[in-house]
Amino acid sequence: MTELTRRNTMKLMSAALIAGVSISTLPRKAFSAGSITVLNWQGYGTDEAWSLKAFTEKTGITVVHDYYSSESEMLTKMRTNPGAYDLVILNAARCAQAVAEDLLQPIDFSKVPNASTVDETLRANPNFSKDGKGYAVPWVWGMTSLAIREGMTVPDSYAVLADPAYKGRVAMDDDAIINVGVGALMSGQDINDPKDLAAVTAALKSIKPNVKLLWSTEDQWNKSFAAKEFDLSLFWSGGSVRSKRVSKLPVQFVVPKEGGVGWVDGLGVPASAPNPEGALAFVNWMIDPTFYVEWATKIGAPASSNSAALSALPADDLTRLVHKTEYLKTTSFVSGIPDDRREAFNNVWQEVKAFYAE
Amino acid sequence: MQNDRLISASERGPSGPRSRRPLPPWVSTTALLLPTYGWLTLAVFLPLLTMFVFSFMSATPMGKAPIVFTLKQYRAFIDQPYLVGIGITSLLIGFWTTLFCAVLGFLAAVALVRSTFGKTREMLLILILLPFWTNGLVRVFSWTMVLRENGFLDSLLHMIAPDAGSIGFLYTRYAVVVGLVHGYLPYMILTCYIALVAIDDAIIEAASSLGARWWTILFKILMPLAAPGLLSGAVLIFIPVIGSFMEPRILGGRVGVTMGTVIEDQFTQAFNWPLGASLSFTLLAVVLAIFATFSGVLRRGTVA
Numbered sequence: 001m002t003e004l005t006r007r008n009t010m011k012l013m014s015a016a017l018i019a020g021v022s023i024s025t026l027p028r029k030a031f032s033a034g035s036i037t038v039l040n041w042q043g044y045g046t047d048e049a050w051s052l053k054a055f056t057e058k059t060g061i062t063v064v065h066d067y068y069s070s071e072s073e074m075l076t077k078m079r080t081n082p083g084a085y086d087l088v089i090l091n092a093a094r095c096a097q098a099v100a101e102d103l104l105q106p107i108d109f110s111k112v113p114n115a116s117t118v119d120e121t122l123r124a125n126p127n128f129s130k131d132g133k134g135y136a137v138p139w140v141w142g143m144t145s146l147a148i149r150e151g152m153t154v155p156d157s158y159a160v161l162a163d164p165a166y167k168g169r170v171a172m173d174d175d176a177i178i179n180v181g182v183g184a185l186m187s188g189q190d191i192n193d194p195k196d197l198a199a200v201t202a203a204l205k206s207i208k209p210n211v212k213l214l215w216s217t218e219d220q221w222n223k224s225f226a227a228k229e230f231d232l233s234l235f236w237s238g239g240s241v242r243s244k245r246v247s248k249l250p251v252q253f254v255v256p257k258e259g260g261v262g263w264v265d266g267l268g269v270p271a272s273a274p275n276p277e278g279a280l281a282f283v284n285w286m287i288d289p290t291f292y293v294e295w296a297t298k299i300g301a302p303a304s305s306n307s308a309a310l311s312a313l314p315a316d317d318l319t320r321l322v323h324k325t326e327y328l329k330t331t332s333f334v335s336g337i338p339d340d341r342r343e344a345f346n347n348v349w350q351e352v353k354a355f356y357a358e
Numbered sequence: 359m360q361n362d363r364l365i366s367a368s369e370r371g372p373s374g375p376r377s378r379r380p381l382p383p384w385v386s387t388t389a390l391l392l393p394t395y396g397w398l399t400l401a402v403f404l405p406l407l408t409m410f411v412f413s414f415m416s417a418t419p420m421g422k423a424p425i426v427f428t429l430k431q432y433r434a435f436i437d438q439p440y441l442v443g444i445g446i447t448s449l450l451i452g453f454w455t456t457l458f459c460a461v462l463g464f465l466a467a468v469a470l471v472r473s474t475f476g477k478t479r480e481m482l483l484i485l486i487l488l489p490f491w492t493n494g495l496v497r498v499f500s501w502t503m504v505l506r507e508n509g510f511l512d513s514l515l516h517m518i519a520p521d522a523g524s525i526g527f528l529y530t531r532y533a534v535v536v537g538l539v540h541g542y543l544p545y546m547i548l549t550c551y552i553a554l555v556a557i558d559d560a561i562i563e564a565a566s567s568l569g570a571r572w573w574t575i576l577f578k579i580l581m582p583l584a585a586p587g588l589l590s591g592a593v594l595i596f597i598p599v600i601g602s603f604m605e606p607r608i609l610g611g612r613v614g615v616t617m618g619t620v621i622e623d624q625f626t627q628a629f630n631w632p633l634g635a636s637l638s639f640t641l642l643a644v645v646l647a648i649f650a651t652f653s654g655v656l657r658r659g660t661v662a
Binding site for chain 2: 072229343347351355356
């Protein structure tokens with residue numbers, strides 16, 4: 001049964017890949033100065049019809065989309081289709097990789113006026129730049145941190161995960177990078193390069209009596225939280241907003257003093273982009289407060305990197321309350337890490353999980 | 359026998375003046391097997407072989423990282439000793455699942471075979487298999503609703519004894535075994551049913567007319583005669599169960615760490631296909647070793 005599921009998934013994936021490749025090779029001939037091609041996840045901000053209509057009316061540039069379903073697929077598409085894309089949405093951790101492979105071109109920030117209000121902490125992220133040149137404009141960000149049932153004492157440290165008061169009431173995100181990050185924060189280390197992995201392992205093992213379950217999807221988190229299976233959990237900032245707003249769950253997102261484990265997506269222009277000018281105009285549109293407020297309130301969006309856009313949200317907006325800009329100072333962002341370290345992280349998490357299961 | 363018939367066909371074939379020598383039997387056998395093996399090679403052997411080659415590599419050969427051939431992936435059980443514990447857990451889960459499937463599946467098959475009235479047998483068979491035609495994921499998730507605290511099981515208990523505590527056991531190994539037994543039961547029912555249907559009713563009638571009690575009939579006649587079905591059902595269940603990852607992940611919570619989930623993590627999360635592949639092949643070796651150890655018992659079973 002599991003075999004069949006896996007095989008079906010492979011079939012679906014290859015079908016999607018073939019479809020994706022054939023679509024992406026077809027309309028490539030017509031790149032006039034008035035058109036740009038964006039590579040992004042489907043339904044992730046750049047392809048909102050109302051926004052594209054307004055953008056085309058204002059600038060005369062039409063926007064064509066191509067999608068990826070995994071970050072490695074995004075890199076493969078950029079490697080194998082030079083000249084096909086004008087703009088690509090990529091995570092900071094992947095951006096460093098793309099820059100190292102010369103897949104991106106430096107950004108001319110003078111053509112992106114809205115970038116002046118982009119938060120300095122995000123712009124300074126070393127993954128987005130090389131030799132002092134910026135290769136991507138930070139777009140949206142979020143964090144993984146603590147979520148607690150409303151009405152319970154708000155914790156101020158990740159040490160609460162090991163607090164005996166929460167025996168059997170804690171859920172963990174089943175993700176190696178996130179957990180090693182939290183373990184590193186608990187033992188006072190850099191989340192991207194913890195020197196003492198044994199301390200990370202020990203910190204994660206210390207919470208064993210409290211761990212009730214490991215969740216891997218937002219849906220699973222919502223169902224279990226609604227069924228009162230746990231009170232305290234590692235959770236995504238954006239997920240907590242959706243749980244509260246959509247599922248009406250009594251959840252409070254907390255960033256303790258050690259800070260969150262953050263991620264940030266950037267907008268980059270491929271080195272071979274036929275229309276970089278048009279792409280930068282669209283980048284400016286994407287980080288504009290007008291677009292962001294509409295996106296965040298109508299559809300629901302992660303936190304904008306542009307502090308002007310974030311503070312343009314209504315004062316009681318959940319996204320704004322959860323993603324306070326001052327958190328950016330304490331949040332550590334996940335960055336690109338070498339393969340051997342990634343493997344070491346995965347081994348730590350497997351070992352901890354095996355220990356939990358004993 | 360098929361070959362004999364084919365040879366005689368090819369002997370009769372050339373009815374012309376020249377008498378040709380008959381084709382050697384292996385030619386026709388090969389010709390007939392070629393499509394099957396061609397397909398198997400393309401769809402199974404080649405991908406598996408690639409995975410086998412991957413298992414000796416230092417990293418997944420996609421991307422720019424240089425690839426070195428190494429045996430270190432097969433040292434995983436020595437370098438990460440906790441994997442041995444996980445392996446034993448998986449084998450135990452496989453054992454208990456197979457045992458429960460054997461008991462429940464055999465009894466269900468006996469009941470099916472005994473129901474000889476009109477078309478009830480076919481009806482019952484379909485009724486038993488019907489729930490298994492729904493998506494596996496849905497069925498596993500529905501178990502979470504039954505087994506969790508304040509779930510259906512608890513509600514049922516509290517209807518009878520309102521003051522009783524909770525008997526929900528979601529996120530334990532028992533829950534994993536329950537989910538797996540549910541998922542793999544049809545294999546056992548079908549294989550046992552096929553074996554039991556072949557038994558001549560006259561044998562059972564003779565036994566009972568000679569005074570045998572029902573348990574004598576069950577243990578001395580039905581079970582030995584249906585042993586091939588039981589065994590093939592057990593093999594069909596044991597192997598996929600020790601590699602399963604969906605049921606442990608959803609029903610196991612914190613304790614749901616098995617070889618299946620470890621291997622899945624290596625492929626989906628860690629992007630370390632070589633380690634995932636080497637773990638799979640190690641698991642295969644262990645299973646083959648188990649079957650080799652018990653091959654004597656297995657052979658006796660199938661002959662009986």
